[in-house]
Amino acid sequence: MRLPPQPRExxxxxxxxxxxxxxxxxxxxxxxxxxxxxxxxxxxxxSRSFKYHRPRGLLCCSGHCPNCMLTVDGVPNVRVxxxxxxxxxxxxxxxxxxxxxxxxxxxxxxxxxxxxxxxFYYRTMIRPRRLWPLYEKVLRNxxxxxxxxxxxxxxxxxxVEHRRARALVVGxxxxxxxxxLAAANLGGGVVLVDEGAHLLGAELEGVEVLAPAxxxxxxxxxxxxxxxxxxxxxxxxxxxxxxxxAVDQPLVFPGNDLxxxxxxxxxxxxxxxxxxxxxxxxxxxxxxxxxxxxADELRDTGVVVSRAVNLADVPLAEIEAHGRHGEVxxxxxxxxxxxxxxxVASAGRQPAYSLLAQAGGRVDYDSxxxxxxxxxxxxxxxAVGSVTxxxxxxxxxxxxxxxxxxxxxxxxxxxxxVTTKDVARAIGEGFDSIELSKRYTTVTMGPCQGKLCQLxxxxxxxxxxxxxxxxxxxxxxxxxxxPVELGLxxxxxxEPARRTALHFRHEEAGAPMQWAxxxxxxxxxxxxxxxxxxxxxxxxxxxDVSTLGKLLVEGPEAxxxxxxxxxxxxxxxxxxxxxxxxLTSDAGRIMxxxxxxxxxxxxxxxxxxSTGADSVLAWFEWWNAVWGYEAEIxxxxxxxxxxxxxxxxxxxxxxxxxxDPDDVSAEAFRYLDAKExxxxxxxxxxxRIGFVGELGYELHFPSPAGEHLWDRLVVEGARPxxxxxxxxxxxxxxxxxxGQDTDSESNLLSAGMPWLxxxxxxxxxxxxxxxxxxxxxxxxxxxxxxxxxxxxPAEGAQIVVEGYPAGRVTSARRxxxxxxxxxxxxxxxxxxxxxxxxxxxxxRRLVGARVAHGAFFDPAGERMRA
Amino acid sequence: MSFxxxxxFCGPRPVDEFACFGEATxxxxxxxxxxxxxxxxxxxxxxxxxxxxxxxxxxxxxxWFLAERDxxxxxxxxxxxxxxxxxxxxxxxxxxxxxxxxx
Numbered sequence: 001m002r003l004p005p006q007p008r009e010x011x012x013x014x015x016x017x018x019x020x021x022x023x024x025x026x027x028x029x030x031x032x033x034x035x036x037x038x039x040x041x042x043x044x045x046x047s048r049s050f051k052y053h054r055p056r057g058l059l060c061c062s063g064h065c066p067n068c069m070l071t072v073d074g075v076p077n078v079r080v081x082x083x084x085x086x087x088x089x090x091x092x093x094x095x096x097x098x099x100x101x102x103x104x105x106x107x108x109x110x111x112x113x114x115x116x117x118x119x120f121y122y123r124t125m126i127r128p129r130r131l132w133p134l135y136e137k138v139l140r141n142x143x144x145x146x147x148x149x150x151x152x153x154x155x156x157x158x159x160v161e162h163r164r165a166r167a168l169v170v171g172x173x174x175x176x177x178x179x180x181l182a183a184a185n186l187g188g189g190v191v192l193v194d195e196g197a198h199l200l201g202a203e204l205e206g207v208e209v210l211a212p213a214x215x216x217x218x219x220x221x222x223x224x225x226x227x228x229x230x231x232x233x234x235x236x237x238x239x240x241x242x243x244x245x246a247v248d249q250p251l252v253f254p255g256n257d258l259x260x261x262x263x264x265x266x267x268x269x270x271x272x273x274x275x276x277x278x279x280x281x282x283x284x285x286x287x288x289x290x291x292x293x294x295a296d297e298l299r300d301t302g303v304v305v306s307r308a309v310n311l312a313d314v315p316l317a318e319i320e321a322h323g324r325h326g327e328v329x330x331x332x333x334x335x336x337x338x339x340x341x342x343x344v345a346s347a348g349r350q351p352a353y354s355l356l357a358q359a360g361g362r363v364d365y366d367s368x369x370x371x372x373x374x375x376x377x378x379x380x381x382x383a384v385g386s387v388t389x390x391x392x393x394x395x396x397x398x399x400x401x402x403x404x405x406x407x408x409x410x411x412x413x414x415x416x417x418v419t420t421k422d423v424a425r426a427i428g429e430g431f432d433s434i435e436l437s438k439r440y441t442t443v444t445m446g447p448c449q450g451k452l453c454q455l456x457x458x459x460x461x462x463x464x465x466x467x468x469x470x471x472x473x474x475x476x477x478x479x480x481x482x483p484v485e486l487g488l489x490x491x492x493x494x495e496p497a498r499r500t501a502l503h504f505r506h507e508e509a510g511a512p513m514q515w516a517x518x519x520x521x522x523x524x525x526x527x528x529x530x531x532x533x534x535x536x537x538x539x540x541x542x543x544d545v546s547t548l549g550k551l552l553v554e555g556p557e558a559x560x561x562x563x564x565x566x567x568x569x570x571x572x573x574x575x576x577x578x579x580x581x582x583l584t585s586d587a588g589r590i591m592x593x594x595x596x597x598x599x600x601x602x603x604x605x606x607x608x609x610s611t612g613a614d615s616v617l618a619w620f621e622w623w624n625a626v627w628g629y630e631a632e633i634x635x636x637x638x639x640x641x642x643x644x645x646x647x648x649x650x651x652x653x654x655x656x657x658x659x660d661p662d663d664v665s666a667e668a669f670r671y672l673d674a675k676e677x678x679x680x681x682x683x684x685x686x687x688r689i690g691f692v693g694e695l696g697y698e699l700h701f702p703s704p705a706g707e708h709l710w711d712r713l714v715v716e717g718a719r720p721x722x723x724x725x726x727x728x729x730x731x732x733x734x735x736x737x738x739g740q741d742t743d744s745e746s747n748l749l750s751a752g753m754p755w756l757x758x759x760x761x762x763x764x765x766x767x768x769x770x771x772x773x774x775x776x777x778x779x780x781x782x783x784x785x786x787x788x789x790x791x792x793p794a795e796g797a798q799i800v801v802e803g804y805p806a807g808r809v810t811s812a813r814r815x816x817x818x819x820x821x822x823x824x825x826x827x828x829x830x831x832x833x834x835x836x837x838x839x840x841x842x843x844r845r846l847v848g849a850r851v852a853h854g855a856f857f858d859p860a861g862e863r864m865r866a
Numbered sequence: 867m868s869f870x871x872x873x874x875f876c877g878p879r880p881v882d883e884f885a886c887f888g889e890a891t892x893x894x895x896x897x898x899x900x901x902x903x904x905x906x907x908x909x910x911x912x913x914x915x916x917x918x919x920x921x922x923x924x925x926x927x928x929x930w931f932l933a934e935r936d937x938x939x940x941x942x943x944x945x946x947x948x949x950x951x952x953x954x955x956x957x958x959x960x961x962x963x964x965x966x967x968x969x
Contacts, residue, residue, distance in 0.1 A: 162880075220940060221869040221880075236870070236880075586893065587907045618922060622887060625930035628950020768894065768903050 001040050003275040003301055010198055010273045011036075019089040022100065028085045031198075035061065035068050035081035036274040038091075044259050044327055045100045046070065046080070047093065050145070050446065051417035052109035052409075055100070055326030057259035059414065059452075061266030063195055063482075064247060066415045066447040069145065070094060076146025077447070077483070081266075082212070084197045094146035101325075145447070158488045160232045165191045168224055168237035169207075170215040170355060172196065175385025176243030180207045183239070191235065193226050195482070198273075217479025218242075218359035222380050227484050232491070239380055242356055246349035246386035247451045251285060251311075252420060252460070253345075253399035255321030255408040260328035261343040264291040267298065277301045279342030283331050284308040285319065287348035287395040294344050306338045311347075311395045319345075319399040320407060348394030350455045351387045357477035365470035369393040372455070372474055397456045398463065412460060413453035415446020420460055427464050434461055438475050447483060450475070500546035501641040501706025511722055517611030519547040524722035530816050532721035533728050536694055537817055540647035542718035543726055545691075545698065546706065548594065549613025550640050551606040551620065555631035558602050565623060566596070567748060567757035567764050573598045578672045578687055581606070582738075582756060583616060588747045588769025592616050593738050597674035597687055605674070605685065605700075609738055613637050623765065641706040645718060646696035646729075648863070653716040654679065654686075654697055664697075671865045680712040690864030692729035693857060728813045731822060732857035734784045740795075741782060741810040741824050750778040780807060780826045784856060787821035787840070788848035790814070798841045799827055799849075806831060809840060818856045827851070869940040873923045874931050874947050887920035890932055914938055921945075 005013065011029040018027045021038060028037025035046070035058060045055040046068045056067040063082035071092045072078040080091065097104040167183035169176050172194030180192040184206030192204065194211040213228040222240055226233040248263035250256060260279065264286065270276040281304045286292040288310065295308035309316060320332045321343055330339045353374045357363050362375035366389060373389035386392055398420070399410075410420045418441050431437045434457070443457045444450035454474065462469045498519045506513065511522030522544070524532060535541045553562055563571040566581050573579055578597040585591055592612035597605040608616040613635075620633045645654060655661035657680045662668055669675060669688055677686040677699075684701040691698060701709060714720065721729075727737075736742060736751060748757050748770065757770050787793070792814055799807035812823030831838055834853045839846040855861070870878040889910050894902045911917075917937050922930045934944040 219868040223868040223880075618885070618924065621928065622920070622922070622930050624950075625948045626893075626951060628948075628952040768898050769907065771897070772900055772903060 001042060001276055003271075003277055006272065006275045008272050009275045011275065017085045017087050019085065019087065019091060021091045022093055026091070030085070032085040032274060033081055034070070034072065034083045034085050034089065034091055035079075036270065036276060037085050038080065039270065039278075040274065040276045048096050048100065048103045048106070049257070049417050050095070050415065053095070053103045053105040053107075054109050054257060054417075055103075055106075055259050056257060056414070057327075058262060058266055058270075059250070059257075060248060060263050061269045062247075064448050064451045066145070069447065071146050074149045075485075076148060079483075082195065082197075084212075156230060156487060157493075158230055158232065158485075158491055160234060160491055163191075163233050163235050165189050165235050165237040167191070167239040167241060168193065168215075168235050169241040169243060170224070171243035171245055171385070171387070172209070172211065173243055173245050173385060175245075175387075176241070177204060179241045179243060179382075179384045180204055183207075183241070191237075214482035214484070215355060216484055217481055218355050218381065219479070225479075227480075227482065227488055230488075232488050237380075239382065240359070241382045241384055242359075242387055243383075243385045244352040244355055244387045246351045246392045249287075249347040249350050249394055249397055249455050250411075250414070250452055251319070251345040251347045251395075251399060252397050252410050252412055252456050253319040253321065254410050255323060255328070256345065257409070257411045257414050258321050258323040258328040258343075259326050260323075260341050261321060261345055264294045264344050264346045267294055267342075267344050271297055271301055277303060279303055279340075281306055281340045282342040282344060283333075283338060283340045285316070285343065285345040286310050287346045288312055288393060290391075291344075291346045291348075298342075298344075303342070306340055307333065309333070312393075315395070317399065322408070347397030347456070349386065349392045350394060351389050351392055352451065353383075353387060354449075354451075354477040354481050356381065356383055356387070357474075358479060358481070363474055363477075365468075365473075367468070367470065370395070370469075372458075394455060396459060398459055412456050413441075413443040413446060415448050415453070416442045418443045418453075418457075423457060423460050424464055427461065432465070434458060434472050435475055437461060444475060449481070449483075498547070498638075500544055501703040502544045502546065502710050505707055505710055506544065506720075506722075509720060511720075514723065516547060516723065518614075519610055521547060521610070522720075522722040524724045525720050529722065529724040529728065530814075532719060532725035534816065535719040536647045536692060536721060536725065536729060538648070540645070540649040540653055540716075540718045541692075541721040541725075542710070542713045543644045543646070543692075543721050544641075544710070545610075545644045546641040546703070547610035547613075548637075548642055549606075549608030549610070549616055550636045550642070550700065551608070551617060552634040552636055553604040553606060553620070553631055554602055554634070555629070556602055557629040558604055558631040561624060561627070561629040561631040562596065562604050562606070563761070564627070564629075564764055565620065567761075567766055567770065569758050569761070570596055570598070570604065575600055576674055578674050578689060580756075582748060582753065583608075583619070584748060584757075584766030584770070586765055586769060588766045588773055589744055590738055590742045590746050590748065590751060591619070593736075595687065595689055597685075599674065599685070607642075611739065639703060640700045641703040641709075642698060642700045643709060643713065644691050644696055644698045645713060646692045646694045647718075648695055648866070649717065650695050650697055653713070653718060656716060657712060666866070669697075680709055682709050684709075690733070690861065692726060693733040693735075693855070693861075694729075694863050695866045696864065727811075728815060731811055731813050731824070732815050732817055733855045734824065736782065736824065737811065746782070747773050747778075749773050750780060751782045778829055781829055781832045782810070782824060782826055783832050784852040784854070785809075785823055785825050785838075785840075785849040786818070786852050786856070787812075787823075788850065790821060791842050791847050792821055793823065793840045793842045793847070799825055800839045800841055800846055801828075801831060806838060815856065820856075822852075822856045823849075825849075867940070869942070871921065871933065871942055872945045873926060873929065874945055875927045875929055876923060879923070879926060883923060883925040885922045885924040887922065887930075890918040890920055916943065 011031040016027050044057050047056045059065045059067045061081045063079045068081040069077045070080050071094045093100045166189030169180040169192040184190045191208045193213050193215050197212045213226050216225045222237050224235040248265045270278045284295040292310045295305045318334050321328050322330045356374040359381045361377040364375045366373050371392050426437050426441045431440045444454050462472050506522040509525050511525045513520040514523045559571045575598050581596045582593045583591040594607040617635050654664050674687045677684050682701045682705040684699040687698040793809050793812050797809040807827035809825045815822050836851040871881045872878045921933050935942045
């Protein structure tokens with residue numbers, strides 16, 4: 001099958017490259033593609049079609065059509081006609097039951113008829129409705145492309161690289177190369193992208209060549225993603241030169257998908273690049289003189305060309321191909337049948353304008369030449385070569401066999417197996433615009449993305465409806481212009497998480513880590529979170545609260561700034577004192593909560609929730625961009641670690657770690673005091689707050705000292721407790737969790753904190769809204785409740801009063817210290833009096849609960865003030 | 867959305883480095899009526915055309931600034947640092963650097 005050495009061949013005959021195809025040894029030369037090597041060794045059937053499982057062979061040989069898609073080394077849908085040969089590759093057929101030559105599913109082509117018209121399963125498999133999942137599963141197995149390998153461990157690594165280019169040239173044909181060299185003469189920064197591997201070594205002085213690589217689209221701001229296999233380049237180009245060329249258009253006639261029916265470009269490539277004689281008896285149906293030359297090239301290689309017709313001069317109305325076992329054997333041209341094993345059929349060349357249209361360029365129909373050509377282009381985008389329409393024209397691609405008798409199918413779209421009948425039927429059913437018809441028939445939606453079928457479908461549409469092609473118009477060009485692996489778009493597989501300075505201590509202790517916003521936090525250190533709760537109540541516990549947001553606000557106007565940002569007062573907070581703080585928006589909604597300590601006249605230390613740190617920082621900075629107070633905001637969230645030491649023994653434990661135990665005495669370090677302390681040699685900001693309702697101290701200190709201080713506290717007898725015990729402890733105190741117990745509708749009045757906002761302040765964010773809220777009755781309020789029996793309702797469980805929904809549970813836990821199941825819930829306003837009974841839906845029954853106000857445990861707060 | 871936006875400090879950068887805070891609004895003063903308040907909190911002009919909006923270079927220098935953007939074309943005609951309410955109190959950069967023009 002190989003010809004003697006040809007002048008322009010790309011193969012190197014001095015060595016062989018071996019691989020396997022369908023389990024059998026196969027081989028070719030360096031420079032071959034997998035497709036050319038298989039073709040040279042006599043393989044004709046490369047795939048089975050999407051729906052009918054008809055045998056398919058090489059058609060375009062340029063990486064556009066789906067006909068040569070095989071699975072290579074486990075990667076499905078590889079177009080082997082452009083995939084460079086490589087030693088040891090494992091090439092396998094796909095979408096086949098049996099073998100490529102005998103595919104059992106080809107029965108769908110034979111029984112076809114009433115079962116497989118376009119959209120048939122939407123109509124025929126509606127009832128019974130519950131069987132649809134089964135139908136879908138069967139259909140998915142019958143139709144389709146290759147299978148994605150379920151290989152979680154062996155996944156490839158993909159990367160993204162951001163690049164800039166002065167000029168990015170898409171397409172390495174002669175026009176593209178000329179444009180690239182011209183651009184390079186004006187200076188550097190010129191990149192040329194081409195699909196073919198052979199351009200790699202091309203001599204283009206001053207031009208960086210990326211090949212094989214594919215430009216996927218042109219986005220806003222001249223952004224061009226380029227798929228280079230394992231790397232996605234995101235190019236920003238000052239100039240984009242599109243030299244995407246033109247695409248051979250298939251001729252549509254009965255049997256036009258038989259193996260052996262090829263486009264002229266494919267035959268040229270097989271002969272010139274790979275020195276293959278593509279057949280023995282050929283018929284050439286050309287759209288112009290250029291394509292007709294293929295007949296001479298074939299003759300030169302010893303192929304008998306039985307007939308060569310230029311359809312522009314001899315417009316044959318009837319063409320039909322006949323085959324055996326899916327391979328072409330003869331062609332009937334207006335009644336005369338000629339034997340052949342190769343049909344070179346072309347409807348001409350259509351400019352590949354897609355990228356230009358994506359960039360915002362106009363596309364017009366040129367009726368004289370029968371092609372769609374790019375019109376006005378946006379600034380910064382140019383077109384050169386055939387993509388402008390230069391040297392392109394098409395003949396009418398549609399050749400009908402409207403005569404009597406049975407005829408084979410005429411395919412408009414080989415990707416999705418859509419025939420002329422399907423399109424005509426869709427139009428008949430009322431899908432009377434090209435965009436609707438596209439969605440219904442899926443023509444242009446297959447792997448070629450319309451490169452080979454858009455023109456024919458528009459022509460067919462125009463002929464059927466009597467509207468001219470220009471008025472029918474094209475469907476919207478969308479990225480990706482070339483097929484791309486999803487992995488490349490997804491990028492490298494990683495999920496960033498923030499870890500505290502104590503992360504490894506938690507892991508060593510065997511604590512399961514869970515997400516808390518961007519952070520990983522320990523759930524608990526053992527099977528029984530209630531043991532950790534008990535330790536805090538009875539003795540001493542320590543929790544890593546480094547995830548809290550931490551901001552410093554400093555400056556002569558820091559006080560005025562904080563005062564205006566928060567609903568309660570901070571200007572009158574004395575240095576060394578702490579206050580609870582809730583941030584509200586101007587809509588009066590609760591955004592975040594935490595504590596604020598005043599460290600000096602001009603310095604505040606603000607803590608936020610773990611998940612709210614970033615948005616609170618942005619919020620602070622935005623308001624100060626609006627107001628312009630002389631105050632600076634510094635985010636020290638990551639710089640400082642924080643530990644909360646809690647429990648009745650916390651004072652004595654802390655006393656042992658400071659130089660003078662009197663510094664932490666009840667008198668010297670009162671509830672809600674903030675002071676600087678050296679603890680175990682670490683300079684700390686110590687805040688005495690009732691975080692979990694027990695006597696407790698929160699130590700904020702430089703992160704690097706995290707493990708040191710943690711270890712010392714543990715040696716002093718502090719039992720580590722995790723997030724779950726913390727939730728129980730805080731719920732016992734009826735502390736709310738912003739975002740858990742509140743939502744975007746909650747305000748300070750309805751969430752049970754009417755004492756917090758100081759409406760007599762001149763201004764604060766949310767003041768106007770709170771004033772209006774104060775004038776009306778809230779529909780719902782947040783209240784505490786205790787369950788009448790030992791049943792734990794789900795968070796989100798419905799509250800029922802006299803058979804009607806009357807609220808929802810937001811938090812619920814079993815509390816050993818209270819001896820009951822306790823929780824927080826939103827209930828309608830008339831049900832908020834302490835002791836009011838309502839019912840909560842748990843599983844399928846209703847369980848009684850009663851409203852409780854204030855903390856469930858130690859309501860007077862004596863323990864934390866001790 | 868893949869256009870370039872000119873940060874007043876960092877120059878033109880891909881828009882995905884920025885966070886958009888929406889239309890620049892005017893906060894009512896004194897004691898607004900419920901209608902004035904809801905207008906300010908909930909209603910936006912949503913123009914098809916030139917819009918003044920807040921942006922933050924969140925994945926960059928962190929600065930908040932105002933941009934004049936054409937919502938139809940994403941063309942950014944101007945970016946500027948805000949003139950705070952309490953003008954003159956804080957030393958605000960007088961003019962954005964030349965590179966901070968429309969992206």
